[in-house]
Amino acid sequence: MATLGPYYLGPDTAHPAHGIYYGDCVRGMAKIPDGAVDIVLTSPPYNVGLNYTGFDDNASDGEFKAFNRRWLTEAYRVMRDTGRAYVVVGDKMLWWFKDLAEQIGWTYVQLLTWCKPNMAGGAAISGDWDHLTEQILLFRKGKRTPMLNGEGVNTHNWFVETAPQSNFNGHQRKRHPAQWPLGLCLKLLARTPGSVVLDPFAGSGQGLLAAKLLGRQYLGFELSLSVAIEARDYLRNTQPPLPMAIPEQLSLEAIA
Numbered sequence: 001m002a003t004l005g006p007y008y009l010g011p012d013t014a015h016p017a018h019g020i021y022y023g024d025c026v027r028g029m030a031k032i033p034d035g036a037v038d039i040v041l042t043s044p045p046y047n048v049g050l051n052y053t054g055f056d057d058n059a060s061d062g063e064f065k066a067f068n069r070r071w072l073t074e075a076y077r078v079m080r081d082t083g084r085a086y087v088v089v090g091d092k093m094l095w096w097f098k099d100l101a102e103q104i105g106w107t108y109v110q111l112l113t114w115c116k117p118n119m120a121g122g123a124a125i126s127g128d129w130d131h132l133t134e135q136i137l138l139f140r141k142g143k144r145t146p147m148l149n150g151e152g153v154n155t156h157n158w159f160v161e162t163a164p165q166s167n168f169n170g171h172q173r174k175r176h177p178a179q180w181p182l183g184l185c186l187k188l189l190a191r192t193p194g195s196v197v198l199d200p201f202a203g204s205g206q207g208l209l210a211a212k213l214l215g216r217q218y219l220g221f222e223l224s225l226s227v228a229i230e231a232r233d234y235l236r237n238t239q240p241p242l243p244m245a246i247p248e249q250l251s252l253e254a255i256a
């Protein structure tokens with residue numbers, strides 16, 4: 001069924017033209033005009049056998065790389081020339097993902113790190129070291145444009161943000177196996193200029209919610225129907241103002 005998509009899951013009251021679509025992101029992005037998106041904020045599956053609903057996270061190496069090439073190529077086409085992409089990847093993907101993106105035309109900018117303080121000291125370490133970080137690759141399409149800066153804005157290339165857990169409440173309650181903290185998404189987007197945010201792998205919808213709360217337009221795809229519906233409802237039911245303190249977003253004119 002998912003191969004027939006994308007299916008628009010209904011308007012969001014605050015942004016009738018934007019929202020989340022159920023279906024494969026490569027097919028979905030094919031319907032977006034060239035240069036319509038300012039920011040990609042996303043995390044593709046890592047292909048590590050995670051227990052997703054309606055999605056097999058165990059592809060062969062070749063299939064997985066070919067799939068990443070397809071979605072990164074579409075994301076590049078729909079990106080405005082001034083656009084930036086944040087892609088959260090697993091550490092084993094990191095080493096080939098950057099090269100793949102550069103082959104497509106993306107310019108590599110920087111490696112950012114999300115540190116998860118609450119994951120320490122939990123389950124017994126199964127490898128050599130515990131995995132308490134995630135890597136965020138930052139790419140841009142064309143010429144560099146200034147970032148947004150404000151008083152108290154986070155400019156470090158690392159972010160200490162508690163990972164969602166099932167025993168937490170509110171935005172930090174874990175509803176999806178690979179859920180970002182909302183605070184991480186808010187910090188990334190608050191510094192990044194551009195009005196249209198795309199997440200091809202929307203999952204719980206945290207990245208899209210951050211876009212909405214910051215007054216940006218948002219567009220997402222999700223392959224699992226139940227996950228997409230839950231994200232749609234989460235997005236609909238959460239309205240600004242922001243649920244947490246976030247540095248003021250200044251316009252480019254204000255910092256020029």
Ligand SMILES: C[S@@+](CC[C@H](N)C(=O)[O-])C[C@H]1O[C@@H](n2cnc3c(N)ncnc32)[C@H](O)[C@@H]1O
Pocket residue numbers: 023024025026042043044045046052053055176178179180181200201202203204205206207221222223224227
């Ligand atoms: C790593 S998770 C993203 C989690 C998300 N960042 C969050 O905070 O909840 C990847 C998501 O992509 C979805 N997915 C996998 N393949 C997809 C595809 N081809 N098109 C759209 N979504 C896909 C999975 O169902 C999963 O929900």
